[in-house]
Amino acid sequence: xxxxxxxxxxxxxxxxxxxxxIRKVLGREPNHLELALYGVMWSEHxxxxxxxxxxxxxxxxxxxxxxxxxxxxxxxxxxDGIAVAIRIESHNHPSAxxxxxxxxxxxxxxxxxxxxxxxxxxxxxxxLFFGRLTDARQRWLVEGVVSGISGYGxxxxxxxxxxxxxxxxxxxxxxxxxxxxxxxxxxxxxxxxVASGVGNLAxxxxxxxxxxxxxxxxxxxxAGFSGDDGxxxxxxxxxxxxxxGDPYExxxxxxxxxxxxxxxxVLGIQDLGGAGLVCATSETAARGGVGMDVDITAVALxxxxxxxxxxxxxESQERMLAIITPESxxxxxxxxxKWEVRARVVGHVVEPVRxxxxxxxxxxxxxxxxxxxxxxxxxxxxxxxxxxxxxxxRQRPADLDAVRADDPTDDEPVGSPNDDLLALLIDPAWVxxxxxxxxxxxxxxxxxxxxxxxxxAGPGLPPSRRGIALSTDSNPRxxxxxxxxxxxxxxxxxxxxxxxxxATAKAVVNCLNFGNPEHPEVMWxxxxxxxxxxxxxxxxxxxxxxxNVSLYNESGGxxxxxxxxxxxxxxVDSLVAPPPGWAWDEGDALVLVGTRTVPGPxxxxxxxxxxxxxxxxRGGSVPSFDPGPFARTVRFVAGEVAAICAGxxxxxxxxxxVGGGGxxxxxxxxxxxxxxxxxxxxxxxxxxxxxxxPGRFVMTTSDVEVFSARAQAAxxxxxxxxxxxxxxxxVEGAIDLSVGDIAARRRDAxxxxxxxxx
Amino acid sequence: MxxxxxxxxxxxxxxxxxxxxxxxxGATCEYVWHSATDLSGFDGVILPGGFAHGDYLRPGALARxxxxxxxxxxxxxxxxxxxxxxxxxxxxxxxxLLPGALQKNRGxxxxxxxxxLIVASTRSVLTCAATKGQELVIPISHFSGAYTCDxxxxxxxxxxxxxxxxxxxxxxxxxxDIAGVANEAxxxxxxxxxxxxxxxxxLGSADGRVLLSGFVSAPVDVH
Numbered sequence: 001x002x003x004x005x006x007x008x009x010x011x012x013x014x015x016x017x018x019x020x021x022i023r024k025v026l027g028r029e030p031n032h033l034e035l036a037l038y039g040v041m042w043s044e045h046x047x048x049x050x051x052x053x054x055x056x057x058x059x060x061x062x063x064x065x066x067x068x069x070x071x072x073x074x075x076x077x078x079x080d081g082i083a084v085a086i087r088i089e090s091h092n093h094p095s096a097x098x099x100x101x102x103x104x105x106x107x108x109x110x111x112x113x114x115x116x117x118x119x120x121x122x123x124x125x126x127x128l129f130f131g132r133l134t135d136a137r138q139r140w141l142v143e144g145v146v147s148g149i150s151g152y153g154x155x156x157x158x159x160x161x162x163x164x165x166x167x168x169x170x171x172x173x174x175x176x177x178x179x180x181x182x183x184x185x186x187x188x189x190x191x192x193x194v195a196s197g198v199g200n201l202a203x204x205x206x207x208x209x210x211x212x213x214x215x216x217x218x219x220x221x222x223a224g225f226s227g228d229d230g231x232x233x234x235x236x237x238x239x240x241x242x243x244x245g246d247p248y249e250x251x252x253x254x255x256x257x258x259x260x261x262x263x264x265x266v267l268g269i270q271d272l273g274g275a276g277l278v279c280a281t282s283e284t285a286a287r288g289g290v291g292m293d294v295d296i297t298a299v300a301l302x303x304x305x306x307x308x309x310x311x312x313x314x315e316s317q318e319r320m321l322a323i324i325t326p327e328s329x330x331x332x333x334x335x336x337x338k339w340e341v342r343a344r345v346v347g348h349v350v351e352p353v354r355x356x357x358x359x360x361x362x363x364x365x366x367x368x369x370x371x372x373x374x375x376x377x378x379x380x381x382x383x384x385x386x387x388x389x390x391x392x393x394r395q396r397p398a399d400l401d402a403v404r405a406d407d408p409t410d411d412e413p414v415g416s417p418n419d420d421l422l423a424l425l426i427d428p429a430w431v432x433x434x435x436x437x438x439x440x441x442x443x444x445x446x447x448x449x450x451x452x453x454x455x456x457a458g459p460g461l462p463p464s465r466r467g468i469a470l471s472t473d474s475n476p477r478x479x480x481x482x483x484x485x486x487x488x489x490x491x492x493x494x495x496x497x498x499x500x501x502x503a504t505a506k507a508v509v510n511c512l513n514f515g516n517p518e519h520p521e522v523m524w525x526x527x528x529x530x531x532x533x534x535x536x537x538x539x540x541x542x543x544x545x546x547x548n549v550s551l552y553n554e555s556g557g558x559x560x561x562x563x564x565x566x567x568x569x570x571x572v573d574s575l576v577a578p579p580p581g582w583a584w585d586e587g588d589a590l591v592l593v594g595t596r597t598v599p600g601p602x603x604x605x606x607x608x609x610x611x612x613x614x615x616x617x618r619g620g621s622v623p624s625f626d627p628g629p630f631a632r633t634v635r636f637v638a639g640e641v642a643a644i645c646a647g648x649x650x651x652x653x654x655x656x657x658v659g660g661g662g663x664x665x666x667x668x669x670x671x672x673x674x675x676x677x678x679x680x681x682x683x684x685x686x687x688x689x690x691x692x693x694p695g696r697f698v699m700t701t702s703d704v705e706v707f708s709a710r711a712q713a714a715x716x717x718x719x720x721x722x723x724x725x726x727x728x729x730x731v732e733g734a735i736d737l738s739v740g741d742i743a744a745r746r747r748d749a750x751x752x753x754x755x756x757x758x
Numbered sequence: 759m760x761x762x763x764x765x766x767x768x769x770x771x772x773x774x775x776x777x778x779x780x781x782x783x784g785a786t787c788e789y790v791w792h793s794a795t796d797l798s799g800f801d802g803v804i805l806p807g808g809f810a811h812g813d814y815l816r817p818g819a820l821a822r823x824x825x826x827x828x829x830x831x832x833x834x835x836x837x838x839x840x841x842x843x844x845x846x847x848x849x850x851x852x853x854x855l856l857p858g859a860l861q862k863n864r865g866x867x868x869x870x871x872x873x874x875l876i877v878a879s880t881r882s883v884l885t886c887a888a889t890k891g892q893e894l895v896i897p898i899s900h901f902s903g904a905y906t907c908d909x910x911x912x913x914x915x916x917x918x919x920x921x922x923x924x925x926x927x928x929x930x931x932x933x934x935d936i937a938g939v940a941n942e943a944x945x946x947x948x949x950x951x952x953x954x955x956x957x958x959x960x961l962g963s964a965d966g967r968v969l970l971s972g973f974v975s976a977p978v979d980v981h
Contacts, residue, residue, distance in 0.1 A: 150868045154899075155809045157771025248769050248812025338791075340768055434868045436899045438955050441775050455960070459774045578960055 008032065012039030018388055025382045033366065033376040036309040037383060040275040041282065044551055047387030050517040051549040054530045062543040064506060072116040072193060072271060073183075074545025076507050078571055080464035082456055083187040085119035088180040088472075088511045088567045090550035094242045095177040099144025103177050104152035104245040108317050110181040111158060112271035115254050116320070118191040118261050119183030122440055122458050124153050126163035126179050127472045127511075127565050128431075131172030133753035138167075141175050142754065149179075150434040155247035156254070160435035161443055161452040164472055164565075165428045165750075168613070173555030178511045178548075180472055180567045184458055189261060193270035195284035195292060195323045195349050200267065202281060202292060202347025203332060206253045206319040209277070210302035213243035213315025249318040249341075256339035257320055262460065265332050268323040278312045278383065280321040281347055282364045285380035291350040291362040292380060295370045298346045308375050312366060323349065394527055395520035404481060406619030408612040409602045414686045415615075417664065417734045421689070424610055424661045425668055425746035430754070444578050450500035450657045451568075453645075455575060467575030467645065469503030471568045475660075475692075476561035477608040478622045483525040483562045485622045486608070487532035488539075492630055492694040494568040495540055496657045499634045500697070501579045502641030503570030508537055510547040510566055515559020517551045525562040526551075533564065539627040542568075574646035582670045584654040588724040589704035590678055592663070594633040594696040595717050597684065598623045604687025610661045611690035623693035629717070630695040636714040637697050651703035658696040664689040664735060666698050671729045672743040680722035682732040689734060700724055760785040760974050763800040765830070765846075767792040767821050772807035772954065776843060779954035779966070780804070785974045792824040802839035802883070802973060803830060805846025807899070807952060817845060817860065817902050818852035827853050839883040840946040841973055844900055847938070847948030856939055856948045857915065858907035863900070864931030870899040872962065873951060874926040875937050879919040882940035884947040887972030894965035896951040898929060903950040905932035905939070918942055923949055947973075 009019040012035055022030050022038050030038065044050060060068040066083055067075035073087035091106025107124060114121045126149050131138040153160045158181070195202065260266045268288070270280045277294065285292040296311045306314075324332055329345070336343040348370060352360035364383065366376040379386075397403075432447035444467065445453035451471035456464045473494040478486030495505045510533060515522040526549075537544055553560045584590075597603035606612045607620015637655060644650045654674075658666045663683070671677055683689065701707035704720060711718040727739050762785045764777045777787040790797065792810075797803055810821035821827070827849070834840045834855055842850040850856040863869055877885050877892040888894070907915070912934060915921050923938035930950075938949030956966030 147867070154868055154870075154901075155769075155813070157808060246812075248809065248814070251771065251809070251812075252768050433871050436868070436870050438870065438897060438899060438952070438961070439771060439775065441778060441955060441957070441961060444960055576960065578962075 009035055012036060013043055014039055018042060021388060025379060025386070031376065033309050034378055036313060037278045037376060037378060040313045041278060041383040042387040046275050046279060048549055049387050050390050050392050050551060051512070051526060052389050053391055054527050055547070057530055057534050058544040059534060059537050060543050060545065065543050065545055066190060067117070069544065069546050072113040074507060074509060075117055075190060076545065076569065077187060078456060078468060079466055081187050081462045082184055082464055083190060084182055084184050084468060084569060085114050085117040086180070086182040086507065086509050086567065086569050087113045087546055088178060088509045088565065089548045090511050090513060091177045091179065092175065092513065092550050092553055095145055096175055098242040099141045100148035100151070101242050101244050103145040103148030105243045105317050106177055106179045107149055107152045108245045108247070108250050109273050110179045111156065111250060111254065112273065112320065114181045114183040115257055116193060116269055116271045117185065118189045119185040120258055120458055120460065121158045121181050121183040121254065122442065123182050123454060123470065124158050124160040124179060125470060125472050126160060127474060128163060129166045129168065129171045129176035129563065131169055132167050133756065135172060138172065139754050145177055146431050146434055152245055152247045154436040156251045157439060159437050159439040159443060161437050161454065162447045162470065162472065164474060165431060166474070168476065170476070170561045174553045174560055176513050176553065176563060178513070178565050180509065182470060182569065184456060184461055186460065186462060191261060191269055193284050193287060194268040195288040195290055196267060197325065198290060198349055198351050199326065200349040201324050201326055201329060201345045202349065203322045203324055204299060204319060204344050204346040205256065205322055205336060205341055207246065207249050207316055208300040208302045208342065209311055209314045210316045211306065211310055211314065214310055214313055243315050243317050245317050252339045252341050253318055253320060256336050256341040259335055260322065260332060265328045265335070266322045266324050270321045272319040272321060274315065276312065276314045276316070282380040282383040284321065284323060285362045285364060286384040289352065289360065289362055291352050291365070293348045293350050293365045293367055293370055294346055295367055297369055298344050300342055300344055308366060392517055392523045393520040394524040396524050397521045403619045404621045407607050408615070408617035408620055409606040409687065412606065412612060412615060412617055417686065417689055418737055420611060421664045421668055421735060421737065422745045423614060424665050425742065426749040427746045428750065430750045444575065445501050445581065449581065451497040451503065453501040453503065453572065453579060465574050465576060467572035469498050469501045469570040469572060471497040472565055473497065474563055474565045476563040477613055479529060479564060480561040480618065481608050481620060482622045483528040484532035485625065487529040487564050488536035489622060489625055489694055490564060490566050491533060491536035491540065492625060493659060494566045495634055496694045498568055498570040499638035500641065500655045500657050502638055502645045503572045504638055505540065505542055505568055505570045507545045507569045508542050508566060509545060510564055512547065512549045513553055513560065513563040513565065514551055516554045519559060522559050529562055529564045540631065572642055572645050576647045577645055579641045579645055580652055580654050582654050582656050582673045584670060584674055584676060584700040584724045586676060586725045588653050588700035588702055589720060590680065590722045590724055591699045591701060591704065591707065591718055592696060592721050593637060593699050593711060593716060593718045595629050596696070596719055598693055599626065600624055604685055604691035606687055606691055609690055609692045632714065633695050633716050636711065636716045651701045651706055652699060653702055654700040656698045658698060660692060662690040662692050667729060668742050668746070670698065671739055672746045675739055675743065676724060677726040677728045677739050678722055678724050679726060680731040683734065686734065689731070760801045761799060762787050762974065763790040763797055763803045765790045765792060765803060765805050765826055767810035767824055769810045769812050770806050770808035772843065772952065775954045776804050776806040779957050779970055780974055782957060783967070783971050783974045790826060792826045794826045795829050797829045797833045800838065802841065803833055805842040805849050807844030807846060810845055810849060818848035821849045822853040831855060834946045837943070837945055839973060841884055842948035843952060843954065844950055847950055848902065850946065850948045855946050856941055857911045858905055858939065860902050860950070861904040861906050862902050863904055868901040869929055870897065871929065872897045873929055875923045875951060876926055878921045878924050881919045882922045882944040882947045884938065884949065884969050884973050885922045888968045893926065894968065895963040896953055896956045896966050898951045900950055903930045903932065905936040907933060915939060922947060
């Protein structure tokens with residue numbers, strides 16, 4: 001390993017043209033350290049260089065949006081002087097290699113993004129995607145990821161209140177571990193990651209800096225940069241690049257940072273995430289239009305002899321960068337000592353320099369001592385914002401028409417609806433029982449339901465009767481068939497889920513998990529998906545306030561199905577009573593609310609459904625979508641539930657969105673949870689059992705006359721399906737199962753699969 | 759008005775919840791940092807749930823060395839009401855203020871779920887307002903909640919009425935279905951379930967009120 005076989009910039013992941021760009025920016029040859037800084041900052045992960053031109057098409061504005069995309073988290077005004085910050089991220093690749101730490105550090109990272117805004121993190125959600133559990137490796141991944149989220153989230157003291165659990169072969173080699181965090185703050189405390197005021201100090205808070213998470217840049221160790229070829233540097237190069245998390249450090253860091261903010265001791269604050277110190281210092285300086293001198297000898301290290309590039313790019317966890325005035329230092333350092341949080345002044349805010357044209361340019365200077373040798377000197381903004389943007393080639397997959405033509409709606413045999421229904425039931429309780437879902441006394445509706453519903457309260461917040469609702473949704477089966485329509489339907493599905501807890505949707509965050517962007521088919525999927533999301537959000541009047549793009553989710557040349565995950569935040573104006581949930585009663589009338597069929601030749605399309613996928617039929621077309629009736633239905637359902645949450649007496653006893661698995665699964669879930677059966681008359685066809693399209697709700701009412709009059713008045717379609725009662729779920733001519741069988745099968749499905757040998 | 763101190767160790771996380779609950783019941787609540795050495799003026803002290811000192815080594819093993827624990831021991835010896843919830847219970851057993859120990863759950867996973875408790879004794883500052891045999895729905899949220907003790911201790915606990923709460927359906931493998939125990943005098947109580955999370959039907963149950971309202975208004979002498 002005495003020398004790299006290719007030019008250093010390529011080994012660092014920079015193309016020849018990117019290398020030329022760097023030379024142009026600097027007006028000279030970069031040194032190795034500078035090249036390393038560009039290598040990490042201009043990576044896909046940090047720069048979004050393949051997706052940025054497409055993301056611009058998303059709507060991002062609404063009167064209640066306080067902070068949109070581009071900051072650490074999006075923020076909305078939730079009313080009553082309270083702002084809610086929200087962010088979603090992926091930790092897919094680390095979790096594939098080391099599931100416990102990958103998932104745990106994903107939780108840690110997203111928390112820092114939220115409290116960076118001044119918000120106390122109040123909830124986490126975890127959408128998870130694995131291969132099928134018949135494979136032993138998948139069981140190892142599931143157990144590792146879930147225990148990592150549990151171990152970190154519970155200990156750090158932020159409840160995990162929902163998520164998703166999807167099993168599909170396309171994730172076998174590339175699991176997806178996404179994590180969403182929402183927090184709240186008094187609106188006036190909102191802070192941004194900006195460095196300002198020449199002479200101010202940049203203080204590195206939290207953990208010491210080690211060699212973990214150096215990742216791709218570790219090539220420098222074997223490129224002779226560390227100055228010590230041979231066995232030692234070979235060891236360094238092989239060091240695991242997955243970071244290791246410490247929730248106890250994070251908990252103290254959260255409390256220290258929130259107290260610093262409460263006491264007005266910080267001017268700006270920024271978490272250290274991907275690309276570590278170089279990212280935090282260059283981003284804060286670039287936002288403030290100032291320069292920053294960083295003294296690498298001031299950084300507390302876990303190991304002696306770390307090279308400057310390692311110190312600057314390490315992704316060691318549980319670290320924050322705070323910008324303070326020199327006068328505050330004594331108070332800051334005292335407060336950090338109380339919380340046993342390390343605080344070191346590692347940077348000075350300095351005047352920008354003038355370039356040849358007289359423009360002010362904030363320089364990031366990496367030095368050995370504040371007055372010592374300058375090791376690297378680059379314009380901060382060139383690292384943070386001036387990565388090249390790519391419009392990569394896009395191409396509709398050649399086989400898409402053939403896939404769509406192979407529609408299971410037309411020719412898949414009906415089989416046994418009883419057996420199919422049982423096979424589709426799965427209760428994720430084994431997962432969410434491992435998460436503390438109740439901390440802060442806010443969880444009104446927790447995991448395992450249509451959406452989570454929380455009181456909007458917490459330490460340091462003004463009193464409020466409002467609630468917030470959250471849901472994460474995805475449908476890769478739809479998106480594989482039609483990424484544009486599939487993504488639009490996913491947004492709609494999410495809005496429908498929120499309606500079940502009485503919430504009005506306010507803002508979207510997205511996590512776009514796609515394959516290799518150098519495959520034109522993947523870029524086409526990404527671009528189409530973004531257009532679908534933009535269309536749906538415009539149609540439903542929803543701003544997208546943040547997101548994350550995870551590309552290169554491929555293995556052995558095979559890309560995952562496009563998996564845009566929608567995180568939706570909504571508000572309930574008055575939350576004094578719980579929503580009805582799924583708890584129907586004997587004798588209630590069972591009603592389907594919403595447009596019952598899809599217009600067109602296939603009233604109950606089965607393409608992309610769980611039912612068809614279970615039979616290895618992955619073709620067909622996704623249902624068409626009419627936003628008009630959908631919006632009316634959702635408004636009606638949300639209004640019915642919101643009235644109950646506000647304390648109004650109602651004849652409505654249960655509400656459940658018809659989602660994955662279709663009407664049959666929705667009914668069976670309610671049967672399993674209540675232990676009470678239902679008698680349902682003949683449906684409009686076998687397809688109605690398992691067809692999936694958003695905008696339908698199972699509702700029960702103790703007074704169908706009164707209920708139907710309200711639906712009528714709202715211009716919402718409804719149909720009486722049957723009556724609640726008995727110990728069986730019977731759908732005339734289709735399904736006849738005992739309540740006990742349904743409940744047992746649903747309860748045991750996941751644990752049985754995890755316990756299977758092989 | 760009753761004055762309750764809620765101790766915060768680095769890593770505690772149910773401090774706000776415990777303080778909210780007892781404040782709602784009319785008590786005056788103050789946070790006490792773990793370095794405090796004086797608890798005079800308080801009518802009761804709560805050690806809340808969480809992961810004190812990161813639960814490093816094992817839950818409560820380091821927290822018992824925090825300066826405040828000597829003050830808690832003195833406070834208890836003077837007959838003051840002390841309540842340890844979840845991690846606080848673990849700390850009290852590690853500190854020797856309550857008998858027994860908490861082991862990892864039988865299933866070796868964290869468990870957060872509602873449980874039904876049965877009041878086994880009312881001779882404690884926590885259960886004094888409840889009735890014997892009363893069923894209370896209160897959630898658990900822990901990894902190390904399986905109560906264990908030797909035979910001699912167990913017999914003494916039974917004989918003295920120190921078992922104050924039992925699980926109806928044992929979720930974690932606790933010996934004798936024990937969910938909470940008191941010291942012999944009844945003024946120090948620990949339990950793994952979280953009564954502060956069961957203060958309102960909006961959140962699923964209000965059954966925790968009978969326990970915490972008893973604690974807040976408990977006469978110091980519960981004999």
